[in-house]
Amino acid sequence: MSASLVIAGREFRSRLIIGTGKYKTYEENARAAEAAGAEMVTVAVRRVNLTDRDKPMLVDFLDPKKYVYLPNTAGCFTADDAIRTLRLAREAGGWSLVKLEVLADQKTLYPEMEETLKAAKLLIKDGFEVMVYCSDDPVYARKLEDAGCAAIMPLGSLIGSGLGILNPVNIRLIVEQSKVPVIVDAGVGTASDAAVAMELGCDGVLMNTAIAEAKDPILMASAMKHAVIAGREAYLAGRMAKKRYADPSSPLAGLI
Amino acid sequence: MSASLVIAGREFRSRLIIGTGKYKTYEENARAAEAAGAEMVTVAVRRVNLTDRDKPMLVDFLDPKKYVYLPNTAGCFTADDAIRTLRLAREAGGWSLVKLEVLADQKTLYPEMEETLKAAKLLIKDGFEVMVYCSDDPVYARKLEDAGCAAIMPLGSLIGSGLGILNPVNIRLIVEQSKVPVIVDAGVGTASDAAVAMELGCDGVLMNTAIAEAKDPILMASAMKHAVIAGREAYLAGRMAKKRYADPSSPLAGLI
Amino acid sequence: MSASLVIAGREFRSRLIIGTGKYKTYEENARAAEAAGAEMVTVAVRRVNLTDRDKPMLVDFLDPKKYVYLPNTAGCFTADDAIRTLRLAREAGGWSLVKLEVLADQKTLYPEMEETLKAAKLLIKDGFEVMVYCSDDPVYARKLEDAGCAAIMPLGSLIGSGLGILNPVNIRLIVEQSKVPVIVDAGVGTASDAAVAMELGCDGVLMNTAIAEAKDPILMASAMKHAVIAGREAYLAGRMAKKRYADPSSPLAGLI
Amino acid sequence: MSASLVIAGREFRSRLIIGTGKYKTYEENARAAEAAGAEMVTVAVRRVNLTDRDKPMLVDFLDPKKYVYLPNTAGCFTADDAIRTLRLAREAGGWSLVKLEVLADQKTLYPEMEETLKAAKLLIKDGFEVMVYCSDDPVYARKLEDAGCAAIMPLGSLIGSGLGILNPVNIRLIVEQSKVPVIVDAGVGTASDAAVAMELGCDGVLMNTAIAEAKDPILMASAMKHAVIAGREAYLAGRMAKKRYADPSSPLAGLI
Amino acid sequence: MELIINGESARYDGLRTVSDLVAALGLEPKKLAVELNRAIVPKSAYGATPLSNGDTLEIVHFVGGG
């Protein structure tokens, strides 16, 4: 079967990374992570709630010893905010593998590529291992890899939109040129979207809404687990050629 | 997980039916069937080769006790030929579950629906349980079901073309109206195509070329196994709604 | 430019046929027909309203001397109803060029191909020139042509759905095999859909809802006129080949 | 009908801009420009050939008094090269409306957005009116507009690829946010692609290969003229809603 | 006399032929088609086609349709 995924020296059997937002409860979230076979989950860094101390805690449901926590910078619109957030994340968690995203605006949450590249360079200088959310611009993807990012994570379509892989050609170009893992981040809406991403040669898929907002998140998590494996294996197996006309599967010889 | 597939009273855990044509060897074919987790395989009925008796035999590689043999009528262009072929198949195999296909021409192998319906009625009268290859015309699909067919098997695209599910709307209409299993037969080219078929609510997928003509048929067989499960679970799980704009996965509250 | 369209010996410069239903008024309908440059319009046959005699009359807005009236059998679900309707139409209008449609059910308005073929044969025997609404099944299209139909009119997608050309491969197969005009009937939603139909090699497009339900039907009618010309000319001009990578348009030589 | 296109204060009736590369002869090029109804053509700046002085000259076939010459920077891979090229162009032609493109690599000719933005700012400071070729990143499109570009020209797909509009969502986002004209530049392969671009609300389309490499460039030029009008009018007319099921165009009342 | 026209039954008196009926209804013959007891009546035959009690007629014309 397909070898494991290696990011910044860490080895993962699962190629499906899931978010931990939008679930009804952390308990449902944990069951979805289990069903997805995920080994890494993205987490946000937020202020401790000082007034209500009895709020359920993420770590009590998703054990950081079992799941690699990938702190993200969701909600950051400048390089400075993102860097400050990830420094706090490193202090809180004690590890340096992070997901960088610097967003341009609230409406599209599209990556702000200039700020993203700037932040990536500073974080790498500061010793972080940076998995970077980015546009599907293959030129910027190359710059981020040259800057030393640990993984290139282009969007399939807008965060939370569920529109799938809108530009397979750009994703393919990024895959062809990259030496570090390419992981489609954002846009997957259902299982076949994840399979398509992997069939393009991506090394993994990161998703949150597609699972959390499914009617049955646990079952969708399992669907995504299978879809990522299916797409990966299909990519490695090498698909048949498309044909304009039919081609019989049964022998013509020996007909009565 | 999703309940099992029931066709003519027989229960199957696997929703993936594979063909036994076009493989380099019966041995490779057997390993692909294993990897696909298939429980049913289509087979052709052909003249015994009287001159060369040492040719390898299908039954020596794919045990009919392990795999349900589904005799097809590939190569038949009239109702009469198809009926004659299946009567011989029933005598040879001793069972009455069959796959009917009556084709219109060699170039497209498109189903000849008038002859197909005629043959289906006669075969059912004669005690056969008929799984029927058909066009994606929902009206004809209804007639075939009304005639008593055990499964409706519309093409996704031309046999051996690998063009995927060309008309998802018609497949969806057939699924919505059918009480017997709907199985996409022909057209699947890669894993995501199979997932798409299942996400439309189909009960199963039948394929041959997509596996047999992959560069690595065994690995593609495994990919298809996962794709069918992924699509089925995604259908049952109920996908998220598509959105025109972005929707953040991390909480806006508590930002530093 | 592309030669004219010939149907049953009649010559048309316009390849766009429009319906006359769903408009706010017959007056708007007439202006749309003008803007579309249509030369043929489909019309329905209905009971004269004996109670309210002052209702506006179609013929007072769309002059049958200026537009070829193409009586259709919309609303007929059996061959008998369709034949009876078209005999009345011939008596009312005095001409024998008609559009046959025999529908299967109210929900999909999908063509009932068995009844359609039966009706086509009887009508042709009775001296009608039959333009026939049909599924995109290339085998049935061939039967309808062999029966002597004057034009094959496959649906692009369900009547009034605006989903465009769902199965371009089947339309292409029908175009490749047909000697009589092939006209996509139903499914066009916007201008590019009409262009796509013509780029597949169709001889014309018939539409109603796409124009009548546009916010500005008159402007959409003009859009459709241009789209049909655009698609026809692109088909005749022969499109460039698609490429996986870029290909510069400016010379590489002589750069400073 | 749709009002005219205004770029940097100049008014154009035609929304189709064509390139002048890849034609068999300048004479064919001129006939294509005529058939396209183009009012603006892109041109390259190259060294005068001092050895062979009898080479045909572009200006002798496409009269700069009749067509607005839009000098481009095709072949420039840095901001400096592009600026130097356009200064020469301004001196040669005597006008300041130019098309800026700074490319990243020979294989994809994808825009180098950092250099493109840098060059745009310098050129605008230097008094140029800059129509800018760019990626479909809506954030960068906004920066280019904020920098004062006269038109935003995102690629539909790679230059010369003919793959059409790969990411309609990004083009739509750019159209929604822009106050200056948005013109799809590169990627159009056939007429329906141009119609799709305009239906998204673009103000124009720029193409070269789709016309120059058609089997009949003159006829394709005419096709594109109609396609751009069709798409524009369809956008302004407001398309019908898509429906999941059918919707009859003929009245149900009054059936015999 | 009782006639069923376009599905509606009503009394019509003093009518002998289809011509009389079309005139009585104030219809423009050349834009119509008339079916009498399931058989089409050619325009040329309106005058020669008698009506009798209980006859069923369909009188149709063209309306807008797709």
Place this chain on the structure above:
Amino acid sequence: MELIINGESARYDGLRTVSDLVAALGLEPKKLAVELNRAIVPKSAYGATPLSNGDTLEIVHFVGGG
């Protein structure tokens, strides 16, 4: 005796029944189907089904197919 089997005509001597033929051809009965002059011969009837000169037989089995 002359038999046409699977389209090929040939002489077969000393055969009385389908059983004899299947045995003579060295075939495994339970994996086959036999058609004699267009009528299927049930396996159970091989022994009781005589062959005569000019008979046409089809002997088929399952092979790989899609």
Place this chain on the structure above:
Amino acid sequence: MELIINGESARYDGLRTVSDLVAALGLEPKKLAVELNRAIVPKSAYGATPLSNGDTLEIVHFVGGG
């Protein structure tokens, strides 16, 4: 003493160090990160990091996010 913690200003008395504050707030140090006047305070330094009137602190932890 007046401290601004997570954007909220309040009085805290009898506290000398970050350790005291974390304890007073009943927080679990090893799941937190603390920023004092824009500079991160390493866990190891909580005890040695004095607080003074008007200090601004951010105390964050991990929550669910995509």
Place this chain on the structure above:
Amino acid sequence: MELIINGESARYDGLRTVSDLVAALGLEPKKLAVELNRAIVPKSAYGATPLSNGDTLEIVHFVGGG
């Protein structure tokens, strides 16, 4: 005098200005742009712009391009 024009080095004698050169090359000034040692020479200045040995010139015009 040695000049490098459009990347090609060659001898040109009896030339004093850019005007002389353009004339000597038989070019149509109004369709050109000339760059002398990386600085653009306005058409109006051709006559007043002297050439000296070793000068590098670019002489460009418009050609077909996408």
